[in-house]
Every structure is written in structure tokens, then in C-alpha cells.
Amino acid sequence: MKYKVNEKGYYGDFGGAYIPEMLYPNVEELRQNYLKIIDDADFQKEFHQLMKDYVGRPSPLYLANRLSARYGANIFLKREDLNHTGAHKINNTIGQILLAEKLGKKRIIAETGAGQHGVATATVCALRNLECVIYMGEVDIERQAPNVARMKMLGAKVVPASSGSKTLKDATNEAMRDWINNPVDTHYIIGSVVGPHPYPDMVAIFQSIISEETKKQLIEQTGNDQPDYVLACVGGGSNAMGMFYHFMEDENVKLIAVEAAGKGVSSGFSAATTYLGKEGVLHGSRSILMQTDDGQVVEPHSVSAGLDYPGIGPQHAHLFKTGRGKYVSITDEESLDAGLLLTQLEGIIPAIESAHALAYLEKMEFKGGENVVVCLSGRGDKDLDTYIKYFKL
């Protein structure tokens, strides 16, 4: 259990709940209740029923033959892109909406970057008939237009965040401000393993279904539930944490987390947090973040809106610092190329976020025959514009 959260809400040096007093009652209510609610048999039953019948789980673990031939290893894709709404984000929003209901909340707020979490939140709010407000950076509203339309159609109110870099970080600030101003009836569905304790743990638990299924599927397909490598992209880190969760204590499984290098780690336009960042506090937890010497948060850059975030979740900071996980980065161009490659070799158009994880396969050296699982966190429909522009299709 050395990589899990301790009773104080920390993972090694990281985590905690650095929040203004206005948020304390809400966060404390969650802290006291989340495990009790999640462990309850009725909750589990409803959660798994929805996962099966509504989300379409288990998501397939697909042995990608042509990709495997190219790299000389067995490349398995965990197909989170096939989930309802097209990404892993729905695993978390289903969990949190059920939890919010148990806490008696009437109004749901969320931040979104790529719009996948916003769509997943708007979807479960429609499903459970709860009011829904989504904060989204102005820049992201522009580059993820199809998802904005989906959220509106689902009945959510989409509020543009116009401060700072007008991306995910700023949308998160706005959502926190909303929560401060609506302290009683509102639940904030954070979309990644970030935020004050217990969010990182709660979101990781909901996303852990990814690795839980993967282990079973690996046994069926290879006879061994321990692959050699597990790869996932990291924005805040929720698909990666879900993918790593049940492998963390299996020390011979190598965990590889792929960050967005943007235009290059030294270009000044990057989101490679572990490479560029230092320890500090952002959005309620102590972690690693990109910042100036004075502690001001640096604006990140990535072609993929979902990875365009200057921090990572505290559990990732811990995996990084202890060396349990290897943290690497992939540029905008490398990720787009990997997206096209998967499309043409396997007939799967990945989200640009997920394409970052795929791109790292190009940099790995295999002896031959290793089992490698890549989390295909989402599908690329939302990114067609970016792909089309880049490849002049």
C-alpha cells in the first residue's frame, strides 16, 4: 500500500487539502463520507450496473496486430475510447454523480479542458436530472467546438473562463470560485486526480476499473496478469492512475506516464510538468507544478486541450519522486503523427491526448515479445479539425 493515500490525505510529500475556509465544509463532508458511500453494497451495485449497461463496460483489451508487428512487442490497447461519450472520463462522472446524490446535492459543476469531462458530466446530469454548469477556457471552447455543442444539447450551461491562459487551469479556478459561492447545494465533479484530498483518491478509485478489467483480460489473453509495461498519457493524470492503480504494487510492471512536451520541453510552450516543474501548491494540493521562482503558475501549452495543464495529481508526483513511475514527454508533432499512424494501421482514430501515449512506443526498445498495455483514453472525433489542419487532409 505504499503508493496509496495515508490517513492525513498525503502520498509521501504530496497531497493534502490546501483550500480556503469557504471550501472546508464541502471538502470535509466528502472526506468523511466518500469511502463509506463507495464501499456500500447498494452503491457498488448501481455503479457497476451503469458501467455495464450505460457506459458499455468492460471496455475491450485489444491486441493491435499491425502495431505489434511494427514495434516487435505485443501491444494491447485498453479501449476507453469505446466508452459511452468517448473517453475514460465517464467512469469518474458516474461514480461522482451517484455520490453527489447520496450527499443530497442538487447542482453539479465541473471544469473541462478537452470537453470530454464536461460532456461526461453533462451526460450524467441529464441521466440523473441534476442542474449542470460547466466551466471551460475560452481557448478550449474554440478548439473543442463539437464538445461544446454536445454539452449544450445535453442541457448544461457552458460558462467561458476568460482569465489567465483561458484553458483548463483557469476553468478549474472558475469552478472553485463557483463552489465557494454555492457552499450548500452544489457538488464539484473534478475531472482528474487533482484537487484537495479526498478528490485524487476518489477519482483514482472510480478510474481503477480500467486496470481491474485489464488484469482479468490479460489473464484470459496471455495467461499472465502482469504485463511488462503499462503506458498512459497524463494531463492531471486520471486515465493514467486508473491504468496504473492495480499494477502499482506489482513492482516488476513498469509504469510509463507520458506528458505533453508541446512544442518541446525547452521551447517555452510545453506542459511537461515533471520535467519543468517544482514542488508547490495548486488547486488544493501539494504536488509538482510549472511555476516561476516566485511561485506564480506558468501557462502551459499543448496541442491537446486535455493535457494543457501545469500540474499533475499528487499521487503521480509521488510515483515520480519515488521512481516507481517513469515520466516522459512527447511533442505536439510526435503525438499527431502517432495518431495518424494508429488510424492507418488499426483503423482507430485516437484522441490527441491518447496519441501522446502511443507516440512513446516509437522511443522504446523491445527485445521482442514483451506485453505492453497502452491506455487508449479517448477517441479522436473531437480532434478532427486539428488533425485535418495539421495533415492538410
Added chain:
Amino acid sequence: MNRIKQLFEEKKNILSIYYTAGFPNIGDTIKIAEALEKSGADMLEIGFPYSDPVADGPVIQASSKKSLDQGMNLKLLFEQLKDLRKSVTIPVLLMGYVNPVLQFGVKNFCKACAEVGVDGCIVPDLPMVEYEEFYKGCFEEHNLSNVFLITPQTADERIHKIDGLTNGFIYLLSSSATTGKNLEVGNTTENYFSRIKNMNLKNPTMIGFGISDKQTFDKACSYANGAIIGTAFVKAIENGNIEENVSEFMKKFKS
């Protein structure tokens, strides 16, 4: 004795003013402090800006951003405050978020505060448990008061704990809100203010968030030792001559 303690022993209806360092112009920090003392402010809260001020509304967000864009940082702020005590005698607190303090180093920060004559701090996103474990010793060594916030949702037990942990004053938010929301004193707010008043806390209390005129100030003073004005003041000094704006603004409260 700490200047904050002395102030509360000597005065009632204390008027404390918040402003952002380095705003509207980078060099205005001391000028504003002097002008405020001259026109009758009892206490000052100087904000050191942060890029992601989640507890602040649009006005203080904008002042923070402008200040940062103009080059403000903690090192520069302490340089600007070097001669603070040559011209300012009233208590001064620094207010800001925890990350710049962490990067500056908690020890260095406390030492720098003591050296320039700062009397206390308000760090809204520094949790009580962290303060107790990692900061309190250093704050006390440098005779700095650490001020905690409470809201209408803060439980009595927690308020007592805060009261035991601090030695300056307790900052009562009129409602759970980001800065700049107007104070609407309805029944629930009055009940909350009365509840706090009747708790007989060891520390004095100041009411803040949404105080903007004489009427709301007087109302706040009937429940607490005084009140804090932030957004309304920051708005008032945005454009034009600092000294004139300050004295004009303060006149409203001193009649």
C-alpha cells in the same frame, strides 16, 4: 507588544483596508500605506499577488494580474517595505496565497516580515493542520499573528480550535463567497454574527467581504470589533491620483 494586539485593546470600530501591492502602479505600495494612515485607516492588509487567486472575485483578480505583469514578487515587495516603519505606524498584515510563500521559504518569509515590521499574515489556502505542524513555530518566533477565516458554515468546534490557534483576530466572512460580493445583511447573516459574538472568543473579530460603504461598515461594527474593506477600495484607486482617491474614499467612513 504586537501592534495588532495593542490596536484591539485601544480601539473599537476598527477600519482595516486591503489593497494589492504594486497596483495600480508597481511603485505605489508604500504611497498607499502612507495615504491610508494619514486619512484614518486603523490597519492595513497588503496583498501579495498570485496567478491563481481562487478565493477572489474579478476586481482583486485583475489587480493581482496587473501587479504581476508589472513585475511584483515577494522579494520586490519586501524591498519596497524596507522603510515601512519610518512612515507607517498602524498594524500591517500581508495577505496572499500559500504557494509564493512556500517558494520564498517559510522561514525566510517570516524573517523578512519581522525585519520590515509586518505584524501578521492572512493566507487563506493554508490549512489549519499544516499551519499548526509546519508554520506556527516560525510565526510565533517572529511575533507574527496568523489570521484565519471563518464562514457561516464553519462549525462551532472548529471556530474554537481556530480561536485557540491564533493570536491576532479572526476574520469573519459575511458569507461564503469570493471577494467583491455585496454584503446583504439578512436574518441568516445576523444570526451568524450574533452566534459568533455570543461565543465569547478569546480573539477579537473583524467582518470582511462585501463591506463597501458607511452603512455596511457600521452594521458590521455592531457585531464585531471592526470591518475590512477590500474590493471597494481597490476599485476606488484604479485610476487617477492616489492621495486624492484615498482621502476621498476614506471620508465616507469617517463622518
